[in-house]
Amino acid sequence: MKIIVIGAGIGGLCAGLALRRIGYNVEIFEQVTEIRPAGAAISIWSNGVKCLNYLGLGSKISAIGGKMDSMAYVDGLSGDTLTAFSLQPLYDRVGQRPYPVSRADLQSMLIDEFGRDLIHFGMKLTGIEDDGEQVTATFADGTTANGDLLIGADGAHSFARSYILGEQKPRRYAGYVNWNGLIETDGNLSPPDRWTTFVAEGKRVSLMPVSNGRSYFFFDVPLPAGLPNERGHYHALLQGYFKGWAAPVQALIARLNTATTNRVEIHDLDPFDHWTKGRVALLGDAAHNTAPDLGQGGCMAMEDAVVLAHCLQSHSNGIEDALLRYQTRRAPRTTDLVLRPQEKRRHACDRYRGKCALVRRAQKRDRRHDHAGHRLQYRRRAVRLEHPHLGNQSWHCGT
Numbered sequence: 001m002k003i004i005v006i007g008a009g010i011g012g013l014c015a016g017l018a019l020r021r022i023g024y025n026v027e028i029f030e031q032v033t034e035i036r037p038a039g040a041a042i043s044i045w046s047n048g049v050k051c052l053n054y055l056g057l058g059s060k061i062s063a064i065g066g067k068m069d070s071m072a073y074v075d076g077l078s079g080d081t082l083t084a085f086s087l088q089p090l091y092d093r094v095g096q097r098p099y100p101v102s103r104a105d106l107q108s109m110l111i112d113e114f115g116r117d118l119i120h121f122g123m124k125l126t127g128i129e130d131d132g133e134q135v136t137a138t139f140a141d142g143t144t145a146n147g148d149l150l151i152g153a154d155g156a157h158s159f160a161r162s163y164i165l166g167e168q169k170p171r172r173y174a175g176y177v178n179w180n181g182l183i184e185t186d187g188n189l190s191p192p193d194r195w196t197t198f199v200a201e202g203k204r205v206s207l208m209p210v211s212n213g214r215s216y217f218f219f220d221v222p223l224p225a226g227l228p229n230e231r232g233h234y235h236a237l238l239q240g241y242f243k244g245w246a247a248p249v250q251a252l253i254a255r256l257n258t259a260t261t262n263r264v265e266i267h268d269l270d271p272f273d274h275w276t277k278g279r280v281a282l283l284g285d286a287a288h289n290t291a292p293d294l295g296q297g298g299c300m301a302m303e304d305a306v307v308l309a310h311c312l313q314s315h316s317n318g319i320e321d322a323l324l325r326y327q328t329r330r331a332p333r334t335t336d337l338v339l340r341p342q343e344k345r346r347h348a349c350d351r352y353r354g355k356c357a358l359v360r361r362a363q364k365r366d367r368r369h370d371h372a373g374h375r376l377q378y379r380r381r382a383v384r385l386e387h388p389h390l391g392n393q394s395w396h397c398g399t
């Protein structure tokens with residue numbers, strides 16, 4: 001059986017490895033000529049690591065993963081530790097430690113394992129045809145490739161998704177901006193084996209150990225979408241957003257290298273049920289695009305890959321049936337993981353808004369107006385009044 005995989009991200013590469021492992025001929029097509037991972041690092045939680053173990057990558061991931069033994073929440077303003085605890089009981093319970101890893105290291109590990117020369121780079125998928133026996137993929141350069149089935153692991157803006165759903169589903173701004181990067185580990189910022197998160201004012205700053213004396217850092221700040229992204233302003237902006245925060249946060253901001261710091265407006269996509277059409281199926285962010293609050297998007301893509309291979313290993317009732325079985329096994333779990341961060345944010349925003357008299361008044365007024373459109377307008381107006389710098393930008397947090 002020949003399988004076409006579109007996308008050489010975490011999902012496509014893991015799918016390629018899992019399907020090849022059960023004896024199928026897999027070809028991966030990737031639109032870019034050189035993979036540049038979006039984001040500095042990623043935490044591969046125990047479920048994701050177990051998938052990599054299954055793919056025979058256990059020792060390789062542990063070699064490039066950071067050693068995270070405990071976690072702590074720290075009051076961002078005072079610097080007081082709110083809670084700190086060992087993660088060992090969790091690892092004992094689930095039987096696997098997680099690994100925060102540099103994205104570049106992870107991507108290289110997966111590409112090398114699949115075989116760099118076996119990936120067709122610079123091939124952008126622009127068309128899919130399924131005649132019930134074979135799937136034909138057409139690429140931007142006019143060339144085509146045939147396979148018995150096609151896996152769309154083509155990420156958040158998936159072409160394969162619009163083929164399956166018949167429309168491009170709009171992603172939703174999650175209400176916050178994330179800055180992330182790598183920095184030399186420094187015990188004055190966070191102990192080298194600890195995941196530390198500073199929290200206050202609805203914002204957070206996090207530090208996690210990755211390998212080779214480096215730490216992954218990120219800042220999350222609730223902001224409207226579409227603000228200018230000027231690298232040269234990162235220091236000043238973060239100093240402003242985190243004014244008055246504890247010394248380690250100030251030191252981190254002063255020390256970060258803006259040239260290698262990423263800025264991401266966080267989006268997600270409402271879950272949907274149809275992941276397959278005939279001999280075409282979605283995998284990874286193409287199928288479920290979640291905000292990173294739970295650190296599960298990449299881990300879910302790894303789980304998808306393993307379950308897809310299980311479902312295709314025997315396909316007595318045909319390929320279409322095997323793909324439907326894959327969808328049935330995966331969709332409920334990933335739907336839960338997309339919805340959970342949305343719920344969490346809604347509650348956090350409600351709490352934040354609760355502090356604001358204007359918003360409280362707007363909420364009271366909400367209760368007198370049962371028309372949903374009016375409710376939304378009052379809330380947005382109240383938040384704009386409280387945060388005049390938002391201007392006319394839309395503010396999605398909890399509204």
Ligand SMILES: Cc1cc2nc3c(=O)[nH]c(=O)nc-3n(C[C@H](O)[C@H](O)[C@H](O)COP(=O)(O)OP(=O)(O)OC[C@H]3O[C@@H](n4cnc5c(N)ncnc54)[C@H](O)[C@@H]3O)c2cc1C
Nearest residue numbers: 007009010011031043125154155284285292295297298299
């Ligand atoms: C700030 C941030 C932090 C995160 N942290 C974590 C974390 O800690 N843990 C975790 O598990 N997850 C995390 N995630 C989520 C994780 O990054 C994604 O879920 C994961 O990378 C998705 O992998 P993917 O292979 O499905 O998609 P992608 O990585 O987007 O790969 C898709 C590939 O398809 C290619 N492609 C797209 N269109 C076409 C086309 N038409 N033709 C050919 N190729 C195409 C793209 O170039 C790309 O290489 C985080 C996400 C963000 C934004």
